[in-house]
Amino acid sequence: MKIAFQLSIHFGLLIFVSCYGGDGYDPLENALKIQLSKRLVPNHETNEYHSAEYSNSPVYMGPQDGLKDVDKISSLPGQPAGTDFDQYSGYVTIDPNHGRALFYYLAESPVNSSTNPLVLWLNGGPGCSSFGNGAMMELGPFRVNADNTTLSRNKYAWNNVANVLFLESPAGVGFSYSNTSSDYITGDMQTAKDSYTFLMNWLERFPEYKTRDFYITGESYAGHYVPQLAQLILQKNKITNQTVINLKGIALGNAYVDYETLKTGLYDYFWTHAIISDEIHEGIISNCNFSEGATITDACIDYQYQAYAAKSNIFFYDIYAPLCSPFNTSTPSISVFDPCTENYILGYLNTPYVQQALHAKPIKWESCSGLIGAHWKDMPLTVLPVIQNLMASGINVWIYRQVNIICAGDTDGRVSVTTSRYSINKLQTSVKVPWYPWMNQGEVGGYVVGYENLTFVTIRGAGHFVPSYQPGRALAFFTSFLKGKLPANH
Numbered sequence: 001m002k003i004a005f006q007l008s009i010h011f012g013l014l015i016f017v018s019c020y021g022g023d024g025y026d027p028l029e030n031a032l033k034i035q036l037s038k039r040l041v042p043n044h045e046t047n048e049y050h051s052a053e054y055s056n057s058p059v060y061m062g063p064q065d066g067l068k069d070v071d072k073i074s075s076l077p078g079q080p081a082g083t084d085f086d087q088y089s090g091y092v093t094i095d096p097n098h099g100r101a102l103f104y105y106l107a108e109s110p111v112n113s114s115t116n117p118l119v120l121w122l123n124g125g126p127g128c129s130s131f132g133n134g135a136m137m138e139l140g141p142f143r144v145n146a147d148n149t150t151l152s153r154n155k156y157a158w159n160n161v162a163n164v165l166f167l168e169s170p171a172g173v174g175f176s177y178s179n180t181s182s183d184y185i186t187g188d189m190q191t192a193k194d195s196y197t198f199l200m201n202w203l204e205r206f207p208e209y210k211t212r213d214f215y216i217t218g219e220s221y222a223g224h225y226v227p228q229l230a231q232l233i234l235q236k237n238k239i240t241n242q243t244v245i246n247l248k249g250i251a252l253g254n255a256y257v258d259y260e261t262l263k264t265g266l267y268d269y270f271w272t273h274a275i276i277s278d279e280i281h282e283g284i285i286s287n288c289n290f291s292e293g294a295t296i297t298d299a300c301i302d303y304q305y306q307a308y309a310a311k312s313n314i315f316f317y318d319i320y321a322p323l324c325s326p327f328n329t330s331t332p333s334i335s336v337f338d339p340c341t342e343n344y345i346l347g348y349l350n351t352p353y354v355q356q357a358l359h360a361k362p363i364k365w366e367s368c369s370g371l372i373g374a375h376w377k378d379m380p381l382t383v384l385p386v387i388q389n390l391m392a393s394g395i396n397v398w399i400y401r402q403v404n405i406i407c408a409g410d411t412d413g414r415v416s417v418t419t420s421r422y423s424i425n426k427l428q429t430s431v432k433v434p435w436y437p438w439m440n441q442g443e444v445g446g447y448v449v450g451y452e453n454l455t456f457v458t459i460r461g462a463g464h465f466v467p468s469y470q471p472g473r474a475l476a477f478f479t480s481f482l483k484g485k486l487p488a489n490h
Helices: 004-012 029-041 049-056 067-071 129-137 189-205 221-237 259-272 278-287 300-313 342-347 350-355 371-375 384-393 417-427 471-483
Strands: 087-095 102-107 120-121 142-144 150-152 163-167 212-221 245-251 396-403 429-439 443-451 454-460
Touching: 029 371, 067 087, 067 189, 087 189, 102 129, 102 189, 120 129, 120 221, 129 163, 129 342, 129 443, 129 471, 142 342, 142 396, 150 429, 163 189, 189 221, 212 221, 212 471, 221 245, 221 384, 245 471, 259 278, 259 300, 259 417, 278 300, 342 350, 384 396, 396 417, 417 454, 429 471, 454 471
Parallel strands: 120 163, 120 212, 212 245, 245 396, 396 454
Antiparallel strands: 087 102, 102 163, 142 150, 429 443, 443 454
16 A cells, blocks of 8 residues: 555645646546555456457347437537538437436537548546547637637537537536536546447437448547557447447557557657656666566665656657647637637536537536546556557557657656557567658658558647648548548658
């Protein structure tokens, strides 16, 4: 218990904080710390990923007649004139006995919506909003202006080439809720099952998408959500007499998939990007073993504390980005990310008439729920075996990263490019297409390497939230992903 206590003291557990990465809040680190403290307790259940339990559990199906029309958004407050695509949002009940319902937002394509694929987007945390962070800050059709009231069109939105479905999951995140408070004590397994139940019911509400090509994308802790949900879909497709979901591929951005490589990559990244000293880096190498089951020494904890202290108050999710200033009142540009964007979104989504237009329950909306992360039950320290299974299944598996425009490094300090490369090395898959630069609008958009059943792509000049920092390059990468082709080198 001494180590668990020290972890809490050194890294500071911030439970009720709304900003994703703001004010030093790091939902992934907090959740990892709690999981590790649990594993230090004798006979604690580690909650391994039980695929059999997933596939055998029943799926609730509720009545959906007429709900699509109810969910259609006539207009979002402050949206620009000339909006030329349909939007829907609302709730899908996944457990009527508990009163558990998940909130979604669908942005259909302005062109070819009847034939374009359906893409599910999931943000991570755990506990962070796919609608507020994903749709409003990253890849959705609108950005919130600095007045907290009006919206600007994002010309690089992913609904240009796909119908994009944003899901707030699990219950307790964003606008999603449950009438049973114990549902807020959840984890990986329940999140996957609830997301699958949501999809099955949502497809009954929107039957035109039942046979459409389907992709799952997400970032950060969605490195757990996406492959776990994909595996569950493939299992259910074999045994169910209900809708077969036409899963074609998954894409993981800045994804946490393996604890050991997350930690080793993090501190190697800190060192190679001049954030920590040689002495701190050497202290971590000499005293820390991040493999599962290894002893966490006091010296290792102390050196990690020194590393975080040395990092100081840079924005962890993009180490070269400016911090949000209280004097910043300018309208955010799509090509240059405004560090105060989360504040604008927070103001907009907490406006009563905005919540009413979204068909959302009137609540205090938050970017991230620290409560959810603080009570996370099961979190496998690696999902690489799940990814290996998906690679063998034949679906398209892409991992994308962000690389600094100045040097061969990453601007995201949370889940570094070094971490992703270490994780891929653990998969021990062979190279089919050697590393090369891919081009976008006459410049290097990033770099790509094609492995056996896996693609690794970097996006140059972006931080943790890829489409926020480099929207044009992100859209170009995403378009290639949907086509199943590597980004062009010319």
